[in-house]
Amino acid sequence: xxxxxxxxxxxxxxxxxxxxxxxxxxxxxxxxxxxxxxxxxxxxxxxxxxxxxxxxxxxxxxxxxxxxxxxxxxxxxxxxxxxxxxxxxxxxxxxxxxxxxxxxxxxxxxxxx
Amino acid sequence: xxxxxxxxxxxxxxxxxxxxxxxxxxxxxxxxxxxxxxxxxxxxxxxxxxxxxxxxxxxxxxxxxxxxxxxxxxxxxxxxxxxxxxxxxxxxxxxxxxxxxxxxxxxxxxxxxx
Numbered sequence: 494x495x496x497x498x499x500x501x502x503x504x505x506x507x508x509x510x511x512x513x514x515x516x517x518x519x520x521x522x523x524x525x526x527x528x529x530x531x532x533x534x535x536x537x538x539x540x541x542x543x544x545x546x547x548x549x550x551x552x553x554x555x556x557x558x559x560x561x562x563x564x565x566x567x568x569x570x571x572x573x574x575x576x577x578x579x580x581x582x583x584x585x586x587x588x589x590x591x592x593x594x595x596x597x598x599x600x601x602x603x604x605x606x
Numbered sequence: 607x608x609x610x611x612x613x614x615x616x617x618x619x620x621x622x623x624x625x626x627x628x629x630x631x632x633x634x635x636x637x638x639x640x641x642x643x644x645x646x647x648x649x650x651x652x653x654x655x656x657x658x659x660x661x662x663x664x665x666x667x668x669x670x671x672x673x674x675x676x677x678x679x680x681x682x683x684x685x686x687x688x689x690x691x692x693x694x695x696x697x698x699x700x701x702x703x704x705x706x707x708x709x710x711x712x713x714x715x716x717x718x719x720x
Binding site for chain 1: 637647648649656694698709711712
């Protein structure tokens with residue numbers, strides 16, 4: 494498998510501030526990572542595909558200027574929620590793809606006040 | 607957009623009983639995967655079934671795949687209270703631009719009463 498960590502596990506911020514979430518692949522060099530968002534009692538929605546050394550690929554309807562993704566190394570991808578608003582409050586989960594299987598981080602719960 | 611639907615949305619059973627969850631999808635797939643999520647946590651990979659496979663077992667889990675009906679089922683036998691969680695199916699579609707890009711179903715909330 495693969496071990497994936499996320500930091501922080503939960504964050505509370507004021508509206509208008511930016512929040513950075515880190516996703517680390519601890520035992521596997523990942524050229525591709527995925528970022529998902531999950532609202533309460535709902536399923537996971539893919540936000541973007543993070544590609545090491547190149548620009549992320551965003552899903553339709555996801556604002557790339559609002560959700561900045563940086564995949565600077567084979568073990569780290571970051572998601573920055575810029576100018577966060579209460580509607581951005583959600584559970585953000587990253588995953589690493591290894592062969593046919595995806596391995597998920599524990600998630601980051603973001604609450605924007 | 608979501609690939610498909612799962613039913614039931616919620617399932618409540620007693621310990622020792624079997625739990626069956628179903629998943630339908632819309633496009634051609636390379637494989638279908640089942641994941642479990644405990645409340646407020648990340649997802650745990652349970653089992654993967656490829657498009658050319660019809661049935662797969664792993665411990666108390668049994669997964670079937672019917673590509674003609676675009677559906678899959680997950681059976682958990684002899685359920686335990688610790689099986690209480692949300693279960694999601696996810697498909698890796700043919701022709702996707704990113705290898706490993708998954709589309710998730712809506713999920714089934716399973717509650718197993720001791």
